[in-house]
Amino acid sequence: MSDPLLRLTGIRKSFGTAEVLRGIDLDVAEGDVVALIGASGSGKSTLLRVINLLERVDDGQVLLRGEDISDPRVKPDAVRARIGVVFQHFNLFPHLSVLDNVTLASRHVLRRDRAESEARALELLGRIGLAEHARSYPDRLSGGQQQRVAIVRAIATDPDLLLLDEITSALDPELVGDVLALVRDLATAGTTIVMATHEMAFARDVADRVVFLDRGVIAEEGTPDEVFRRPREQRTREFLARFSEPLAGDPLPRQ
Ligand SMILES: Nc1ncnc2c1ncn2[C@@H]1O[C@H](COP(=O)(O)OP(=O)(O)OP(=O)(O)O)[C@@H](O)[C@H]1O
Numbered sequence: 001m002s003d004p005l006l007r008l009t010g011i012r013k014s015f016g017t018a019e020v021l022r023g024i025d026l027d028v029a030e031g032d033v034v035a036l037i038g039a040s041g042s043g044k045s046t047l048l049r050v051i052n053l054l055e056r057v058d059d060g061q062v063l064l065r066g067e068d069i070s071d072p073r074v075k076p077d078a079v080r081a082r083i084g085v086v087f088q089h090f091n092l093f094p095h096l097s098v099l100d101n102v103t104l105a106s107r108h109v110l111r112r113d114r115a116e117s118e119a120r121a122l123e124l125l126g127r128i129g130l131a132e133h134a135r136s137y138p139d140r141l142s143g144g145q146q147q148r149v150a151i152v153r154a155i156a157t158d159p160d161l162l163l164l165d166e167i168t169s170a171l172d173p174e175l176v177g178d179v180l181a182l183v184r185d186l187a188t189a190g191t192t193i194v195m196a197t198h199e200m201a202f203a204r205d206v207a208d209r210v211v212f213l214d215r216g217v218i219a220e221e222g223t224p225d226e227v228f229r230r231p232r233e234q235r236t237r238e239f240l241a242r243f244s245e246p247l248a249g250d251p252l253p254r255q
Pocket of ligand 1: 015020038039040041042043044045046047166196
């Protein structure tokens with residue numbers, strides 16, 4: 001069998017005396033959408049940061065297409081061009097236009113030609129209805145628009161993997177729908193995504209697999225149906241009980 005796109009084996013990470021990740025094993029196949037859920041502080045962001053080499057593991061391996069990228073000799077920049085990341089706060093560069101934000105990595109890390117990078121960026125911005133804002137600065141855009149630009153920027157290098165860390169948490173509720181719709185489109189188009197999310201209804205509808213982290217270990221994983229409707233673990237049930245209201249209805253906007 002061929003290697004999964006991403007394989008995590010025995011990942012451990014401590015900050016001081018606090019062990020935040022306590023032996024994580026996880027495989028993500030090409031095209032899979034994996035939702036990481038769990039209480040605040042359970043280690044979701046740290047796990048994403050470990051995958052992207054923003055944090056180095058204390059123990060264990062991160063394998064991307066079979067290559068051990070957690071090896072200290074691997075240069076983070078080379079890996080980051082292969083792994084797109086979007087954080088809670090949009091992190092667009094305020095002094096660069098939308099277009100320059102989107103083309104930055106493609107031009108300066110991958111050394112792609114300017115015209116080629118801009119054509120691709122404009123095509124992506126067009127897909128999210130923001131091509132006319134290409135020459136604007138980020139502060140002219142709403143939070144939801146900025147976050148969609150951040151997503152487009154993350155995929156502009158055609159990464160192997162897209163990591164999303166609570167990308168709707170800082171948005172006003174009325175702006176969440178468009179951002180989730182874009183993620184839904186990417187998932188449908190076959191993008192491999194690992195996302196930490198508090199949007200349970202979204203995880204249920206979009207993810208192929210749901211991973212429940214509890215104090216640094218994977219307490220349960222399965223299809224959305226298994227985890228949300230038939231959780232095996234008491235601690236999963238307790239966690240989900242806090243989200244029972246949104247899960248009962250369907251708060252997701254339909255396109
Ligand atoms: N750089 C750091 N230095 C020290 N402690 C850290 C650092 N990063 C994370 N932690 C701690 O690690 C634990 C896990 O944090 P993490 O952000 O991974 O959790 P999370 O599940 O993503 O939480 P949330 O849902 O609130 O974002 C927390 O107790 C946090 O305080």
